[in-house]
């Protein structure tokens with residue numbers, strides 16, 4: 573069953589063409605790993621998927637919600653309500669956590685459910701505590717972000733994304749701001765989410781992890797998909813010389 577389809581997404585910043593027609597199809601439960609060098613357009617693509625950037629062209633489909641960006645047709649605006657709906661349905665986890673520093677871990681997790689989904693505070697707290705437990709942080713509910721390690725902050729950010737009950741999760745290098753010894757605990761949480769059958773798009777430089785959890789791998793080069801396929805094939809026998817030499821750096 574298809575969950576998320578992006579077709580021929582294009583985006584330029586002035587003269588710089590950052591996405592030159594990128595298409596992605598995720599079935600429910602797919603984990604799609606996006607790899608590629610710095611500046612290849614990985615973050616911009618994720619930001620286009622949840623409309624933090626407005627694509628110049630292409631279309632998007634999320635479980636029945638269809639958006640057509642036209643073809644360089646900037647006049648075709650996206651209604652704020654549609655944007656809000658899409659963002660609610662696609663959870664995003666950033667490299668830099670982006671937690672609210674003045675709020676406790678639990679309040680970070682329940683703010684969206686209360687203010688956006690309109691849940692009552694008691695139900696939101698119960699669900700929030702359960703999610704903090706799921707990411708191994710039940711004992712840190714009252715801590716503020718400054719009192720948490722980077723790995724703990726990122727796990728709160730994942731719980732916060734889950735609290736919105738998204739249909740798919742987008743991760744943009746969720747472990748690359750972490751000290752090496754904290755990477756594993758975050759990857760473990762993401763792996764558990766994959767095992768639950770969640771649909772996820774994951775930009776990562778953790779190649780062993782991508783090979784382990786992904787159902788499909790896309791290698792971006794200069795705003796295009798240079799190569800894509802099953803993880804075992806991409807990581808052992810890439811067809812593209814550029815993909816091969818990119819992967820060699822991680823050996």
Ligand SMILES: Nc1ncnc2c1ncn2[C@@H]1O[C@H](COP(=O)(O)OP(=O)(O)OP(=O)(O)O)[C@@H](O)[C@H]1O
Nearest residue numbers: 585588590608609610611612613614615616617745
């Ligand atoms: N808002 C913006 N305005 C102008 N140029 C931008 C903007 N956002 C991104 N770019 C440019 O678009 C290109 C792709 O950037 P992007 O952040 O998508 O790359 P990336 O693949 O995520 O790289 P990294 O691995 O370093 O995170 C880069 O050349 C970047 O400088």
Ligand SMILES: [Mg+2]
Nearest residue numbers: 614615616744
């Ligand atoms: Mg990036």
